[in-house]
Every structure is written in structure tokens, then in C-alpha cells.
Amino acid sequence: MTSLSQGAAISVKDVHVQYRMNLQKNPTLKNTIVRLGRRERTVRVFEALDGVSFDVPHGKVMGVIGANGAGKSTLMRTVAGILAPSQGRIEVNGRVSTLLALGVGFNSALSGRENVTLGGLAAGLSRAEIKEKYAEISAFAEIEDFMDMPMRTYSSGMYSRLAFAVAVNMDPDILIIDEALSAGDAHFKKKASDKMAELVSKARTMLVVSHALGTIKELCDEAIWLHKGKLIRRGEPDEIIAAYTKFLQVGEDAITLEDF
Amino acid sequence: MSQARSSTAEDEYNGERHVYEPHRAGLPPLVPYFRELWRRRTFAFELSRTSMHAANTDTVFGQAWLVINPLLLSGVYYILVDIIGGGASKADPGAFFALLTSGLFLYYYITGSMSAGTxxxxxxxxxxxxxxxxxxxxxxxxVYTAFRRFLPTLIVYFGIHLITGQKVGFHLLWLIPILIMATMMGLGLANLFATLQVYFRDTASFLPYVIRIWLYLSPVLWTIEMAKERAGKGGQMYQLLLTWSPINPMYGILGAQGEVLVGGTSPSWDLLAYGFGWSALILVAGSLLMMSREREFAVRL
Structure with a gap:
């Protein structure tokens, strides 16, 4: 593992994230009270990230791969400042734009235009900055006709396209993308990957999580492989993908993770 | 779990450099937090505007409904308390109606902030x-939305104020600090219950009961003078009510408003002190609770 360099855009140092998972489906006061007599624990502590350290130099694209439950999304959210680390330190130099699995809109009763504005304002952009980007976003997402309709009328493809358009058009210094490239049809995928390539050529720093190993190979300068919250390996994308694919083929039992 | 926070003045939200360190059970650095809250205030206004738009509150009839609804409510309570209940206002029904209406409007501003905030x-x-x-x-x-919904009712109240012949003068300026206290309390309660709602999803369903009971215990449907008079005649429940009133956070604010609007005087200092003390306490406690817990919200949603 390389040491944390001063000039890194993202520096993650020995980060642990613990979740307290509530086993109740819907935690309510009533349930808590009526369960008081039973000595069952309803909260389980779960280590989602376990001592992860890496850094991403300015202008580099870092891919993150790993099986389901490896902690990839947790890592993205922690780097974006949405989740607090339980231990360790994260330093991010630059304006971050996040495109996480759940998309941009948060209020489906509001129109696409309103959601874009609210998302931008919450992220700290000014109204003028958003207005400036707005035409570009709606054109990129190809949903001009729907921008003034409530987001509940959107198809899932339109939803993802808008989310992608917002994230890449906000002029981020650092772009964090989680599983987003699979959004939309073949035409939009092509457009999305062209846009990503353009951002890469502009020397933007990116952190990309994807199950599409081809995308990682194509876009990333470097990759890390997470497994059950631990960083297993870091290196060239080809090498990491090969190791990860081998691991997937033979399964966890047949291979000792410490070998890597 | 909650380890020492960054001792440097590094900024968690602002600027182009972000440092994230554990403070799950602790508070985020306060100065950057409030600076960022202020910097992104447009978001709060825009969210309020769009949600009012989505709820059609910004149309003419939407605005009219904001006025008709509490007016009907005060009509109902007026019939209940003054006509059926034997009359709180033997001397001046107009003054009692003005007091009841202003009390209900302010009470529903505070509890409206609380229930929407939850x-x-x-x-x-x-x-x-x-x-x-x-x-x-x-x-x-x-809370800003609740304030905008409260404003038209304030205008309606002033109509009632004039019709029922209440005094107009500089003493009415006391309404400004009273409204500030009500807003502080509304925001404090919103922060408190919004945080509780994340942990207990049925918090919002308990609120209507809380709001109803709190209304009966606050000087809205009864006046402090009336309670004193009845307590003097041996009314034990009224004696109890008056003894415990100072621990009711609404007592100071509503009592002070009553004195200003219908009493036609400056509010008494003890009511102002209770009002300010409780508003400040609830605002600080609610906000600290929310700030200390908010980094956990993403995991619990």
C-alpha cells in the first residue's frame, strides 16, 4: 500500500465504519416498549469497512470492485461525507459530486427541474450555477419534455439518466460514481461512457464502483478490491480484475485471501 | 467509538477541502456547521417554496384554506368553551374570542412546525x-413553511382584533419578540422530533395526541385570569394547573401574547422570562440532539 501522499485528491487512512443494524423491520417506540420484557437483542453491530487505507492522486480514476456486501457503497458514502467513519480519517481535496445507487431526486412529487435545483442547492451550489448548468443537464438526460413533470411519472431509465446528467454536469473536481453506468439503454450507455472518457481526459479525479469489470478496465488507472470490509488488493486494473475473477471462479474456500 | 475530532479548523462541509473524522456520538465542529447552514439557506427556502407549490398552498384558494381552517377551529372551540362550557367570558365575549383565536393561531404555528418537522x-x-x-x-x-402558513392567519387575527375593539398601539410591537420565541421553540421541537422519528418511526403518530393534550393544558382555551379566579373559589384542578403551568413551555409565550393582544399592555416579565427560557432551552437541546445524531441518519433511513 502506498503511503498517503500530500497531493492526493482523496486520502483514506485506516477507515473503519461500523453499522448498528436494527433487526426490526420498522423501528417503532411501540415495538421497543412491547419487546422490553424479552431479552432479545434487536441491534447487531456490523463492521462494513475494516481498516481500509488508500489514496487517489489528482486526476486519476480509481475503480472499486468486490462482491455484494464488500463495503463498496459504504466506502463511497464515507468518502462523500455522508457517513461518518467510526475510526480513521478521510481527506478530500476538491468539490465532490456524488452519483450513488439511489439517484438524484428525493421528492417524487416534485418535478425533475425542482429536484435538480434542490439537489444542487443542498450540495452547496448557488442558484446561478445551477441555472447555468440546467439546460446542459436536461439536454444530456434527453428528457426535456418531462423536466416539468413530477418525478413519479418518470420511468426508471429517465430517473437514472437525469441522475447521471446532474452528477457529471456539476463540474466536480471529484466524481464518485456507484453502479451508475448501467443506467439507460445502449444509446445512453454509449453517451455516458463518452462523457466519462471526456471527464477523464479533463483530468478529473474519479472513484468508480461497478460490477461491470469491462468498465473498470477501460476507465480506471488503478483499482482496489474490497471483500467483507477489508481492502484485499490494490494495483493495476488488469491485475486486480484477474485476481478478483479468479476468486469468483474458485470461491472463497479454495483461496486464501491473505495470498493476495 | 467517538474519538477526538479534528482539532484543526478544517472544514467538514465548506470549501474545497473536506476532512471526515469520527464524531458519531459527538458534535460536528459548530462554527463550520452553522456557516454552512447559512451558506445553503437558499435550499431551505427553495424546498419550502416547492413543497408549498406541490401542496397547492400558493394558490388563492390554498391561501384561503390556510385561513378558513383555523378560523373554523376557533369557531368550534368558541362554541365549546364559551357557549356550551358555561362561559369563560362573562364580561367580554369579543375579547375572549380574540384571545382564543390569537392563542390557537400561535399554538398551531408552533405545533405545526413541530409536526411538519418531525x-x-x-x-x-x-x-x-x-x-x-x-x-x-x-x-x-x-419551520419556514409553517411561518408562511401562519402569516395569513396573523392578518385575519388583526381583522378580529379591530372588530372586537382591542387596543392598537406600540405595545403590539411586543409581538415581534414573542414570534421570535415561538419560532425558536418550533425549530427546537422540529429538530428534537425529527431525530426521534428516525429512531422510532411511530413518533409522528403519537404527535396528534401530544398536540391535543398540550393544547388543553396551555392557556389557549382558558385564560390565566380565569384560572386564578376559579382556583380562588376552590377549584382544585385550576390550582394544580396554575402551580404546574411554569413547566409548560407554552405558558410563557401564550400568556405573554394574551397580555399584549387582549390585555393591551406590555407582557409581564415573568411570562417573558418563562417564554424565552423555554424557547432557548428547547432550541439548544433539540439542535444539539440533531447535530450529534445526524451523521447516523444515512444508515438508519
Whole structure:
């Protein structure tokens, strides 16, 4: 593992994230009270990230791969400042734009235009900055006709396209993308990957999580492989993908993770 | 778990450099937090504007409904308390109606901020999962919405004030600090209950009961003078009510407003002190609770 360099855009140092998972489906006061007599624990502590350290130099694209439950999304959210680390330190130099699995809109009763504005304002952009980007976003997402309709009328493809358009058009210094490239049809995928390539050529720093190993190979300068919250390996994308694919083929039992 | 926070003045939200360190059970650095809250205030106003638009509150009839609804409510309570209940206002029914209406409007401003604020965080799901921002923006927005819904009722009240022949003068300026206290209390309660709602999803369903009981215990449907008079005649419940009133956070604010609007005087200092003390306490306690817990919201939504 390389040491944390001063000039890194993202520096993650020995980060642990613990979740307290509530086993109740819907935690309510009533349930808590009526369960008081039973000595069952309803909260389980779960280590989602376990001592992860890496850094991403300015202008580099870092891919993150790993099986389901490896902690990839947790890592993205922690780097974006949405989740607090339980231990360790994260330093991010630059304006971050996040495109996480759940998309941009948060209020489906509001129109696409309103959601874009609210998302931008919450992220700290000014109204003028958003207005400036707005035409570009709606054109990129190809949903001009729907921008003034409530987001509940959107198809899932339109939803993802808008989310992608917002994230890449906000002029981020650092772009964090989680599983987003699979959004939309073949035409939009092509457009999305062209846009990503353009951002890469502009020397933007990116952190990309994807199950599409081809995308990682194509876009990333470097990759890390997470497994059950631990960083297993870091290196060239080809090498990491090969190791990860081998691991997937033979399964966890047949291979000792410490070998890597 | 909660280790020492960064001792440097590094900024968690602002600027182009972000440092994230553990403070799950502790508070985020306060100066950057409030600076960022202020910087992103447009979000709170925009959210309020769009949600009022989505609820059609910004149309003519939407505005009219904001006025008709509490007016009907005060009509109902007036019939209940003054006509059926044997009359709180033997001397001046007009003054009692003015007091009842103003009390109800202010009470529903505070509790309206609280109940709308309660679901502010749980409804902000996607935004909270995807963006790092001070979560208090969400409750500030609901309180701002509640204030905008309260304003038309204030205008209606002044109509009643004039019709029922209440005094007009500089003493009415006391309403400004009273409204500030009510807003502080509304935001404090919104922060408190929004945080509780994340942990206990049925908090919002308990609120209507809380709001109803709290209304009966506050000097809205009864006046402090009336309670004193009845307590003097041996009314034990009224004696109890008056003894415990100072621990009711609404007592000072509503009592002070009553003295200003219908009493036609400056509010007494003890009521102002109770009002300010409770508003400040609730605002600080609610906000500290929310700030200390908000980084956990993303996990719990």
C-alpha cells in the first residue's frame, strides 16, 4: 500500500465504519416498549469497512470492485461525507459530486427541474450555477419534455439518466460514481461512457464502483478490491480484475485471501 | 467509538477541502456547521417554496384554506368553551374570542412546525443518502413553511382584533419578540422530533395526541385570569394547573401574547422570562440532539 501522499485528491487512512443494524423491520417506540420484557437483542453491530487505507492522486480514476456486501457503497458514502467513519480519517481535496445507487431526486412529487435545483442547492451550489448548468443537464438526460413533470411519472431509465446528467454536469473536481453506468439503454450507455472518457481526459479525479469489470478496465488507472470490509488488493486494473475473477471462479474456500 | 475530532479548523462541509473524522456520538465542529447552514439557506427556502407549490398552498384558494381552517377551529372551540362550557367570558365575549383565536393561531404555528418537522428527515431519504449537507436545513425549511402558513392567519387575527375593539398601539410591537420565541421553540421541537422519528418511526403518530393534550393544558382555551379566579373559589384542578403551568413551555409565550393582544399592555416579565427560557432551552437541546445524531441518519433511513 502506498503511503498517503500530500497531493492526493482523496486520502483514506485506516477507515473503519461500523453499522448498528436494527433487526426490526420498522423501528417503532411501540415495538421497543412491547419487546422490553424479552431479552432479545434487536441491534447487531456490523463492521462494513475494516481498516481500509488508500489514496487517489489528482486526476486519476480509481475503480472499486468486490462482491455484494464488500463495503463498496459504504466506502463511497464515507468518502462523500455522508457517513461518518467510526475510526480513521478521510481527506478530500476538491468539490465532490456524488452519483450513488439511489439517484438524484428525493421528492417524487416534485418535478425533475425542482429536484435538480434542490439537489444542487443542498450540495452547496448557488442558484446561478445551477441555472447555468440546467439546460446542459436536461439536454444530456434527453428528457426535456418531462423536466416539468413530477418525478413519479418518470420511468426508471429517465430517473437514472437525469441522475447521471446532474452528477457529471456539476463540474466536480471529484466524481464518485456507484453502479451508475448501467443506467439507460445502449444509446445512453454509449453517451455516458463518452462523457466519462471526456471527464477523464479533463483530468478529473474519479472513484468508480461497478460490477461491470469491462468498465473498470477501460476507465480506471488503478483499482482496489474490497471483500467483507477489508481492502484485499490494490494495483493495476488488469491485475486486480484477474485476481478478483479468479476468486469468483474458485470461491472463497479454495483461496486464501491473505495470498493476495 | 467517538474519538477526538479534528482539532484543526478544517472544514467538514465548506470549501474545497473536506476532512471526515469520527464524531458519531459527538458534535460536528459548530462554527463550520452553522456557516454552512447559512451558506445553503437558499435550499431551505427553495424546498419550502416547492413543497408549498406541490401542496397547492400558493394558490388563492390554498391561501384561503390556510385561513378558513383555523378560523373554523376557533369557531368550534368558541362554541365549546364559551357557549356550551358555561362561559369563560362573562364580561367580554369579543375579547375572549380574540384571545382564543390569537392563542390557537400561535399554538398551531408552533405545533405545526413541530409536526411538519418531525417527518422532514425521514422524507428526505434519497437526498440524505446521496449528499452531505447539514440536516438542520430540512427542519429549518419546514419551520419556514409553517411561518408562511401562519402569516395569513396573523392578518385575519388583526381583522378580529379591530372588530372586537382591542387596543392598537406600540405595545403590539411586543409581538415581534414573542414570534421570535415561538419560532425558536418550533425549530427546537422540529429538530428534537425529527431525530426521534428516525429512531422510532411511530413518533409522528403519537404527535396528534401530544398536540391535543398540550393544547388543553396551555392557556389557549382558558385564560390565566380565569384560572386564578376559579382556583380562588376552590377549584382544585385550576390550582394544580396554575402551580404546574411554569413547566409548560407554552405558558410563557401564550400568556405573554394574551397580555399584549387582549390585555393591551406590555407582557409581564415573568411570562417573558418563562417564554424565552423555554424557547432557548428547547432550541439548544433539540439542535444539539440533531447535530450529534445526524451523521447516523444515512444508515438508519
Amino acid at each position: 417527518t422532514a428527515v425521514t422524507q428526505g431519504g434519497r437526498l440524505i443518502l446521496n449528499t452531505s449537507f447539514p440536516k438542520m436545513l430540512l427542519t429549518v425549511s419546514t
